[in-house]
Amino acid sequence: MTSPSRLTRIFAALSLGAATVALAACSGATAPTPSNSPAHDADVFTVKVGNCVNDAAAAGEVVTVPIVDCAKPHDSEAYASIAMTDATFPGDDGVKTQSIAGCTAAFNTFVGVDYGTSKLQYTYLFPTAASWAKGDREILCLIDDPAGHTTGSLKGAAR
Numbered sequence: 001m002t003s004p005s006r007l008t009r010i011f012a013a014l015s016l017g018a019a020t021v022a023l024a025a026c027s028g029a030t031a032p033t034p035s036n037s038p039a040h041d042a043d044v045f046t047v048k049v050g051n052c053v054n055d056a057a058a059a060g061e062v063v064t065v066p067i068v069d070c071a072k073p074h075d076s077e078a079y080a081s082i083a084m085t086d087a088t089f090p091g092d093d094g095v096k097t098q099s100i101a102g103c104t105a106a107f108n109t110f111v112g113v114d115y116g117t118s119k120l121q122y123t124y125l126f127p128t129a130a131s132w133a134k135g136d137r138e139i140l141c142l143i144d145d146p147a148g149h150t151t152g153s154l155k156g157a158a159r
Contacts, residue, residue: 039054039066039068039072041064042067044064044065047078047140049079049080050077052072052077053066053068053076054068070152071151073151074151076123077142078141079106079155080107081138082139083138084137084138086137089129096126099139102139110155111156112157119147120144121144121145121146122143122144123144124142125142126140
């Protein structure tokens, strides 16, 4: 039997409406928890809202992701956690639909402008069928700037 920490989750990248598969991960927190510790690789299931990560080079399904201090240049920031309430795994399309709806709504609130007009983009980490079977129900939304690294939080960036 595989433990949840050995499972992977899918990470999909959205760039103003274009979806591509990019990474895998999970989180368990709902309140912001900034990362002020030295950079370290962390199990994808330990990434929390408020953590900043260097995930630009990740692709497919992964088990770990580099968490970095948000005060230093980083690729993305976890900005929202959405708990799925489906009784059974809704399939890849169902997860994608819920991820896009939840992360877009949270994006608008977090950034302070509508996603459709923002210069920023988001990605999301979501359960696979295997991680779902082990109790994973979280969609974790991450924000990034397609122009490059960000230093600090993008909360209230209004761009």
